[in-house]
Every structure is written in structure tokens, then in C-alpha cells.
Amino acid sequence: GQQVMQIPQYQHVQEGEDFTTYCNSSTTLSNIQWYKQRPGGHPVFLIQLVKSGEVKKQKRLTFQFGEAKKNSSLHITATQTTDVGTYFCAGRGNTPLVFGKGTRLSVIA
């Protein structure tokens, strides 16, 4: 079945450094979503990408969807302590939404 791989599993950065998490699907996706889960919280929707090559920005966060619609990335510029949490990608192909295992981001002040 459809698989969504996400790397890295963990990332520790100094405050102010950049951070990127990558998501790869075994099949072509119709869309991809990104969620953030704060420690002790529940996943919260960040964004959805639908078009091939699409790039969207939310303040310091930049989301990309690959040309082949099989990969995606989330880049955070100049991380802050408020960025701490686990970031999940979730892809939809011919199946219900499949989540990656997430990247846990730690930010050292």
C-alpha cells in the first residue's frame, strides 16, 4: 500500500538556525498536508498543497510540493522556541490520508 516516509526523525537546532523536514511517498499524491503537534498536544493542520511544484509560505515556514507530486518539504527559517514540536506530513493518493512518522524538532535557546 501507499507509504509516506519522513526524514529526519529527530532534529536538534540552536535557536536562529534553519530547519527542514522531508517527506517522500511511494506513489503519486493528489495532495499533501502538513500538521504540527506541540508536546502534549494534538496534531494541528498547517497547510495543504495540491499542485505540482507548488510553494506556499506562512511567515517563516515554506512548504514545497515536488514536480512529480511524490515528495514535499517544510523549511523553517530562523527557528524559535515556539517552533518546538513534531511535524507530520500526510499524503493522499488513492487511499485515505497516510501520515509520515513525523520529525521531532527541538530548539535550544
Place this chain on the structure above:
Amino acid sequence: EAQVTQNPRYLITVTGKKLTVTCSQNMNHEYMSWYRQDPGLGLRQIYYSMNVEVTDKGDVPEGYKVSRKEKRNFPLILESPSPNQTSLYFCASRRTSGSIYNEQFFGPGTRLTVL
């Protein structure tokens, strides 16, 4: 306030004692789903429902049951819980029509411990 609610939030039980985790949403969403979250394994789907009286297995359905008698409610039933079902459970819902409405809303989670 638009939300997904789950009860209980925390539960400690013993092997074999039937339990139900309730999930309710007030957004009139057609689609509802249950996930379990375990360290290093991310979110794995247990069951989902596209609408009332329509349910289907996710990736890890063994040991779980669900029902969807009403649009707003989607309870998760563990008929005979076992220790390997100790986990953090999330209920989620979303609309099924229109790409801008595909955002999934998650409940606050239920932390279950089976002794």
C-alpha cells in the same frame, strides 16, 4: 466553537475489561477517523468512516471496533483490551467535499494504559 471532543482523556484499565472511548464533532463533518500514536511509529489509522453507517478498516484495526450511528459520534470500542493497545488515541474529522475542506481536525487525545 468548532471542535472534536474525546472522553475520557486518560484511562487506566486491566486486560480484558471492555471499554469505549467516545468521539464527537460539532462541525457536521462526513468523515471521521481514529488513530493511535506510538513513539517512533507516528500516527496509524485504526478505522475510518466516510459517513453514517459506513465504516472501514485502517492500517491497524485488529482488536478494535467502531460504529457510526449518528453523524456527530464515532466511538472506539475495545472489546478485550490487551497491553499492546496501550497508546495515545486521536479521533479526527473532516469534510469530504471540496479540496479546501480536507483539513482534518483532531480531538485532544485519549491516553490509554492497559495493565
